[in-house]
Amino acid sequence: MVDTAAPGADVEAAPALKRKRSLGGWLLIAIPYAWLLFFFLAPFFIVFKISLSEIAVAIPPYLPTFDLAEGWQGLRENFAAFSFENYIWLTQDALYWKSYLSSVWIAATSTAITLVIGYPLAYGMARAPAAWRPTLLMLVILPFWTSFLIRVYAWIGILKNEGLLNQALLSIGVIDEPLTILNTNAAVYIGIVYSYLPFLVLPLYATLEKLDESLLEAASDLGCPPWKAFWKITVPLSLPGVIAGCFLVFIPAVGEFVIPDLLGGSETLMIGKTLWSEFFANRDWPVSSAVAVILLLILVVPIVLFQNQQQRASEKDA
Amino acid sequence: MAKKPIGPVRRDFTPWESGNAKPFIEFRNVTKRFGDFTAVDNLSLTIYEREFFALLGGSGCGKTTMMRMLGGFEEPSAGEIFLDGQNLAGVPPYRRPANMMFQSYALFPHMSVERNIAFGLQQDKLPKGEIEARVQQMLKLVKLEDFAKRKPHQLSGGQRQRVALARSIAKKPKVLLLDEPLGALDRKLREETQFELMDLQTELGMTFLIVTHDQEEAMTVADRIAVMDRGRIIQVATPAEIYETPNSRFVADFIGSINLIEARVASRNGTVTRLKAPNLEREIAVSQPTDANVGDTVWFAIRPEKIRLGFDAPQNGTANAAEAEIWDIGYLGDVSIFHAKAAEDLILKSTVANITRTVERPISWEDNVWLSWDEDAGVILTR
Ligand SMILES: Nc1ncnc2c1ncn2[C@@H]1O[C@H](COP(=O)(O)OP(=O)(O)O)[C@@H](O)[C@H]1O
Numbered sequence: 001m002v003d004t005a006a007p008g009a010d011v012e013a014a015p016a017l018k019r020k021r022s023l024g025g026w027l028l029i030a031i032p033y034a035w036l037l038f039f040f041l042a043p044f045f046i047v048f049k050i051s052l053s054e055i056a057v058a059i060p061p062y063l064p065t066f067d068l069a070e071g072w073q074g075l076r077e078n079f080a081a082f083s084f085e086n087y088i089w090l091t092q093d094a095l096y097w098k099s100y101l102s103s104v105w106i107a108a109t110s111t112a113i114t115l116v117i118g119y120p121l122a123y124g125m126a127r128a129p130a131a132w133r134p135t136l137l138m139l140v141i142l143p144f145w146t147s148f149l150i151r152v153y154a155w156i157g158i159l160k161n162e163g164l165l166n167q168a169l170l171s172i173g174v175i176d177e178p179l180t181i182l183n184t185n186a187a188v189y190i191g192i193v194y195s196y197l198p199f200l201v202l203p204l205y206a207t208l209e210k211l212d213e214s215l216l217e218a219a220s221d222l223g224c225p226p227w228k229a230f231w232k233i234t235v236p237l238s239l240p241g242v243i244a245g246c247f248l249v250f251i252p253a254v255g256e257f258v259i260p261d262l263l264g265g266s267e268t269l270m271i272g273k274t275l276w277s278e279f280f281a282n283r284d285w286p287v288s289s290a291v292a293v294i295l296l297l298i299l300v301v302p303i304v305l306f307q308n309q310q311q312r313a314s315e316k317d318a
Numbered sequence: 319m320a321k322k323p324i325g326p327v328r329r330d331f332t333p334w335e336s337g338n339a340k341p342f343i344e345f346r347n348v349t350k351r352f353g354d355f356t357a358v359d360n361l362s363l364t365i366y367e368r369e370f371f372a373l374l375g376g377s378g379c380g381k382t383t384m385m386r387m388l389g390g391f392e393e394p395s396a397g398e399i400f401l402d403g404q405n406l407a408g409v410p411p412y413r414r415p416a417n418m419m420f421q422s423y424a425l426f427p428h429m430s431v432e433r434n435i436a437f438g439l440q441q442d443k444l445p446k447g448e449i450e451a452r453v454q455q456m457l458k459l460v461k462l463e464d465f466a467k468r469k470p471h472q473l474s475g476g477q478r479q480r481v482a483l484a485r486s487i488a489k490k491p492k493v494l495l496l497d498e499p500l501g502a503l504d505r506k507l508r509e510e511t512q513f514e515l516m517d518l519q520t521e522l523g524m525t526f527l528i529v530t531h532d533q534e535e536a537m538t539v540a541d542r543i544a545v546m547d548r549g550r551i552i553q554v555a556t557p558a559e560i561y562e563t564p565n566s567r568f569v570a571d572f573i574g575s576i577n578l579i580e581a582r583v584a585s586r587n588g589t590v591t592r593l594k595a596p597n598l599e600r601e602i603a604v605s606q607p608t609d610a611n612v613g614d615t616v617w618f619a620i621r622p623e624k625i626r627l628g629f630d631a632p633q634n635g636t637a638n639a640a641e642a643e644i645w646d647i648g649y650l651g652d653v654s655i656f657h658a659k660a661a662e663d664l665i666l667k668s669t670v671a672n673i674t675r676t677v678e679r680p681i682s683w684e685d686n687v688w689l690s691w692d693e694d695a696g697v698i699l700t701r
């Protein structure tokens with residue numbers, strides 16, 4: 001049978017491939033790893049090291065700092081001075097865990113809203129006449145041609161009290177008084193949903209477009225009306241795209257800083273903002289580093305889940 | 319393989335001859351256009367209840383389009399389709415009492431074999447126990463009891479085809495539409511499945527409409543065959559009629575192997591029509607009735623197995639024989655095909671059954687032979 005033979009063949013093929021990898025092949029793999037090492041792993045260790053330090057009135061504003069001139073003895077003293085005090089501090093001030101919780105909550109809610117808006121969008125694109133699809137795809141990607149920052153600023157112009165939205169609503173008489181949207185959590189949701197929508201639509205569109213239309217015909221043939229076939233066939237089969245898209249929105253949204261800073265108000269509690277004020281306003285590098293490390297740890301869970309799901313999806317395709 | 323004798327059941331099944339039998343499926347002047355391309359052209363067709371009907375034709379002649387119109391996936395551009403007296407216009411696929419086995423199988427990849435089969439039954443909101451019983455019955459029928467929990471991608475091509483078949487008959491529809499159901503199977507398995515399909519059809523008493531481009535398949539399974547070409551039906555008849563009395567050069571050429579000789583009608587004498595082919599010395603006498611008139615240009619069609627091969631000139635008569643030189647021999651095991659050159663531009667094929675095991679053939683390359691045939695062996699075609 002085909003199914004039992006195939007995995008076996010894969011197992012045998014893999015080592016053969018490995019053996020054949022040439023110098024050029026190794027080099028090709030080395031480049032992304034070097035990139036990760038220099039621009040991700042090394043900075044992370046620096047941040048981690050700072051998070052174990054103590055705030056000080058100095059440049060840089062923490063102690064201890066490494067001085068190679070002090071030699072081995074100095075290094076040993078440095079290590080002895082490290083402590084997890086900053087992490088303990090994070091548990092003592094409610095601001096931090098509230099910020100984390102609120103960030104996760106805002107990110108999850110915005111992801112849900114993005115999904116509700118993005119699914120019909122992606123579905124409509126995938127079901128549009130084939131000739132239109134490249135254009136529709138282009139329209140989804142088009143906002144990326146403008147800087148993210150500028151687009152978020154533009155929302156200020158739309159959402160503020162005398163902004164475009166309020167003027168439009170006032171002129172058609174839906175409201176008598178301008179709505180206060182800017183500098184509230186509502187504006188943050190709008191900003192996140194708007195900014196990350198393409199990240200959800202694109203993977204979802206990719207899975208929906210691959211969906212074999214004859215499956216829906218088969219469902220219809222067996223007595224299943226279209227709306228029911230949507231739930232029984234289309235939705236389950238597009239789940240990989242839904243999951244991928246949701247992670248791609250949720251993960252960056254948790255640590256989002258620009259949107260809550262520009263559109264949110266004083267009530268908006270997000271970890272990115274807390275981190276920023278810790279770093280720039282309080283100049284407390286060690287605590288803000290600890291905040292960053294914990295944020296990363298929180299995000300490791302969804303990132304690993306996301307990787308797993310991608311792996312499974314690509315295995316299924318193979 | 320066929321375990322039950324199906325002959326007696328089917329032998330007297332000829333509702334199309336009775337004249338007063340009620341048609342079960344009826345295409346009335348159906349046309350289907352895609353843009354300015356006409357895929358099905360003003361086509362009328364009648365199919366009877368419990369019939370096993372085959373649509374046969376080359377790739378792209380509109381077979382799938384016909385079936386999709388019956389299934390409800392395409393609306394005719396003109397004309398009407400009736401099923402069991404009901405005009406199907408505007409009836410969506412999920413309300414039609416026909417089920418289709420798709421050319422691509424279209425199995426739901428996220429559902430196990432048993433859930434695929436149960437899908438249609440669940441739509442009818444049958445009680446759970448009944449669904450389970452029916453699924454078991456179907457699994458047994460297609461011999462997939464051990465694979466009930468597998469997903470489609472864990473099955474071989476032949477097993478997937480069986481799941482598709484089980485899923486389409488699970489609802490016991492009035493009509494089962496089969497679009498090239500056996501296309502993906504190898505020859506052995508295909509032949510086996512053809513007989514299984516016939517058994518199944520007798521057993522379930524459903525009307526089967528099968529689409530195929532394989533003439534052997536159509537001849538094996540079908541009560542009647544419709545031969546299609548470029549969106550039109552050329553002939554509708556039983557397999558034997560299609561083979562023995564094709565109504566056109568297209569059908570004669572499409573089904574099996576044939577010798578076609580262009581000729582002029584020389585005389586008509588009672589039931590026998592005599593033809594004169596410019597490149598044959600003797601005349602051709604045909605007892606098959608024809609409406610061709612003296613002087614008309616026609617084609618004489620004769621199957622290779624109906625041409626005899628011998629060294630001696632036939633003694634009786636002055637017609638239906640030709641002297642020829644053996645040009646080529648094809649040995650197929652059961653039969654040998656001789657290509658004999660009867661004239662500069664006329665090569666006739668004759669198949670001879672290899673009834674002995676003699677490896678040395680009495681007739682060999684470049685031998686001069688006589689070809690001969692009987693008056694009722696061939697037919698006259700006017701188009
Ligand atoms: N949806 C469609 N749009 C345009 N042309 C089509 C469509 N479906 C079928 N055709 C054309 O109609 C003709 C008949 O197709 P089909 O019925 O699938 O043939 P077959 O006899 O091989 O099953 C083909 O030439 C095909 O290209």
Ligand SMILES: [Mg+2]
Pocket residue numbers: 381382421498
């Ligand atoms: Mg087809």
